[in-house]
Amino acid sequence: MVRVVVADDEGLVRAGVRAILDSAKDIEVVAEAEDGLLAVEMIRRHRPDVVLLDVRMPNLSGLDAISGIRAISPDTAVIVLTTFLEDDYIAGALHDGALGFMLKAADPRELIDGVRAVADGAAYLSPRVARRVIAGLGAGRMNREAAARKRVAGLTTRERELLGLLVAGLSNAEVGRRMHLAEGTVKSYVSAILSRLEVRNRVQAAIIGHEAGLAPQEPSSS
Incomplete structure (x- = not known):
């Protein structure tokens, strides 16, 4: 018998x-759980074969719960079950140890097959998810973009705006004119961005900004 815990903040979905x-x-x-913290507790209590985790839940997201679940019950296979087909979620879940990633819109039979597969130690991806993973395998694009977005998320809004201009290849003087800043202030911002991103130069920073999808901002109206 495959024992399963279902974690989702919507009661109708759990039902x-x-x-x-x-x-x-x-x-x-x-067992069922309506948030990530309770899901971890249910795993600790029941030691199921499989847990189905929603991505977005209160208190602790499904993605953030994966590491904790893997630590307390390494034999429990994790399937992320979500409506969100996003590269960051897919890459993050698989990187943290999930064996499955499925969409809530999947055929009911597919859900059963997925639970059985991961319980047997196999990986299982919904067909649409599998296509995204295959498309992102070239040169590790999916993982690089997810990692870049995570690093850029630590910047302030102003720093992200400036990094977008570095992606466009603007000089400090051009950035200053675009953002109405003194050139010395721009240099201070650039130094802070390099430090936060833990890179040596503006080229490396621009590469991260490009992979994170930052686009140059339009000039502000004066």
């Missing part, structure tokens, strides 16, 4: 997933 899984004679839903 629907339970109904689907209960229709399989070899699968048993042993």
